Amino acid sequence: MKQSLKAALISGLLFPGLGQILVLKRFARGCIFLLPTLAGALYILRVVMAQVNVLAGQLANGTIPFDIAMIAQQIAASRTEGPAMTAATLACVLCWSASILDAIFFGNDHHYHHPHPQQGQS
Template identity: 40%
Template sequence: MKASIKAALISALVFPGLGHLVLRRGARGLLFIVPTLLAGGYLLRATLTLAGTLMDEVNSGRLPPDPLLVLERVHNSGIDNPVTNGAALVCILCWIGSVADALWLGRHR
């Protein structure tokens, strides 16, 4: 298997930018790894904070354990805002970009 294909698969299936390590282009890989980690960390923190809040409300009895009511509460929580949407977009763009860049690097090597 060609190194570029292997790098693209690692970046696509494991984590964006890790395939660049196979190509010995670690600094370039960090351009994909760092933004993805920061954006993913923000999304994880926001999700866990909301989940903790919802669990507290369900456990205290303020929110019935009805899936439709919980879903409505999630929609009303404001988690769907420009910052979280931007963080998700950064993750998607880094993922796609790292695969494309790994393939490009392999062909121009």
């Protein structure tokens, strides 16, 4: 299997940038994809966990009954949209896609990673 395909699969299935770091040995290039995705994912997780805590508190206090339809309605009514959530989601999607494409298109570029010595010089 080509190194570029391995890197693309790792970046696509595990986490963006990991293919560049682990397979292609391009640490800086991998961090370009990994860090924004990680920041976006952590922000999304923080917002979701805050909503889960509110809902769990309401269920524990008896504020809302344990009714699946009511819980689904509360989730739908929760405020998770906004510019920060949009930016975090967009960062995750774009970095994930770009990481896969980068690994496929530039993963086998031997001139990029391993410069050849100039011929004709002694």
